[in-house]
Amino acid sequence: MMDLPERQRLILKEIVDRYIRFHEPVSSRMILEDYGLEVSSATVRNDMNDLEEAGFIAKPYSSSGRVPSKLGYQFFVEWLLDLSELSREERVEIVEAYEMQQLDVEHTIKQTAFLLGNMTGCAGFVIPPRPAExxxxxxxxxxxxxxxxxxxxxxxxxxxxxxxxxxxxxxxxxxxxxxxxxxxxxxxxxxxxxxxxxxxxxxxxxxxxxxxxxxxxxxxxxxxxxMRQSVQFDGLLNLADALQEVVPEHAMEHFSHLNHAVQDEAAFIEAISQARMDREDIVASIGDFPLNGMETFSVISCTYKPHAGVLGVIGPLWMDYGRALSTASYIANRLESLLSPSHLRPMEE
CATH class of the missing domain: 3.30.390.60 (Heat-inducible transcription repressor hrca homolog; domain 3)
Structure with a gap:
């Protein structure tokens, strides 16, 4: 994780967490009132100034509080990677959604994209296993x-x-x-x-x-x-609603760029490959996903077996990273177990 003094790490986590939940700039007073830090307001302001100089947070207006930068979100995601998990009820919901007599891969891929989008409130995507393999x-x-x-x-x-x-x-x-x-x-x-x-x-x-x-x-x-590899998207309109809520003056422009970017499935698959660089763990691309039109979005992705499939979540920079990380990870594990040869059920011929 990025090297910061312990108190600044705590303050940064609270700023990102509060902004994700309430979508408003965070002041030193809010930090003290909400989280009960046993330090003075001057100390918190100094720490926030240091975090701003280091590029983790920014001040949108001269008299406002701070909002997370892309670097701040990256720090938050690194911290969440080891902590996030779904509730038992959410895990049961996913298991029940996959119940079927014989696995229809196309239907399962569509269902997976729907689950990712529905459970995160963002857009879900699934790249099926490589057909040639x-x-x-x-x-x-x-x-x-x-x-x-x-x-x-x-x-x-x-x-x-x-x-x-x-x-x-x-x-x-x-x-x-x-x-x-x-x-x-x-x-x-x-x-x-x-x-x-x-x-x-x-x-x-x-x-x-x-x-x-x-x-x-x-x-x-x-x-x-x-034989042609494709992508299944679901929940893109969730992002239009999220953008309209937080940045209404730029919502249509950002959503239009995103919608145009994902139309080219081959380019999206190539961008996923570039972002992941053959890593098998979960990867978070926060404002740096290598595809034109997606500079203001984050992409959470992880692989599943067999045959190198990839799934994930696309959301605004302020999306709920904890939910996105845990949902993508758990669904990838469930999908992997469903697609394993040992799970293939006999079928009457």
Whole structure:
């Protein structure tokens, strides 16, 4: 943690905490009245002057109290990293939100982004596990109508895609089951990127049959849609409300810049990579997230396994860091347990 005298560390924590809760400049009198420090007001003012000179706090107006700077928020987040945790009720709420019979990865990612935004009052985001590193567990193929079958792709993290296969022949259940078994025995455990580029010229007996080739064509087309890494956002409008409450004169401008920045998903993913620099722990980018338009926002991010997914929270500089850190960390752990191969439940075929 940043090197400061103990009393100044305490005063700085109280300034940041009070500003986050009440969104108003903090004076030396407020510090003394609210937190009962056994020192004089002159001592507190001197400490606040030192903190201002060091760049941890600033005075927005000549006659006002102090507000935290980006450096002050960074100090506060470092202090919180070892302290924050959710209440039992909040943990139960997250667990219940994830209850399902078979893990649909797309639905789970959307649910996770919603939970992050809803529980923090900010914007949640989730970058799914890297598609190219995901392995095929099995495909499920079953007949739904005359000359029409339904194809479900299940990977080592759950269901990732599904679609219909048009068959030129009216195949019976046994023939459908044989095709499914042939594909699974041949492709199970192969990375999705390799399945997508697999040649139909190399395969076991029966690999060249028309129904198998039709199923493989649909399988590869569905996987093509999954190869591009994406981002799921939820709760961006929460930030519009937060900005309007604290900085109404700049709210529309800041929100417009943010909204424009997150439209480019590839640029956002690259910025996350730059901010994290391959770290596996939780990372707080406070006013220095490397993406144009996000200079007035903070980004909390952490990874989850398998296959290097990332999730987190976007909020204003004055967001509740304790809640954001604890929520992101706990949800990442829950999502990781859900996506682990051992959690994948059997499914009737």
């Amino acid at each position: 995901t392995k095929l567990e099995r495909v499920v193929l079953f007949k739904v109508a005359h000359q029409l079958a339904f194809l479900l792709i299940v990977t080592d993290i759950g269901i990732v895609e599904h679609g219909y296969v048009t068959l030129e022949e009216n195949l019976g259940p046994e023939e459908i089951a044989r095709i499914m078994t042939l594909i699974n025995e041949t492709l199970r455990g192969i990375h999705l990127a390799d399945v997508r580029s697999l040649s139909l010229e190399d395969g076991p007996d029966g690999w060249y049959e028309r129904p198998v080739r039709q199923a493989m064509f649909v399988l590869r087309r569905l996987l093509q849609n999954r």
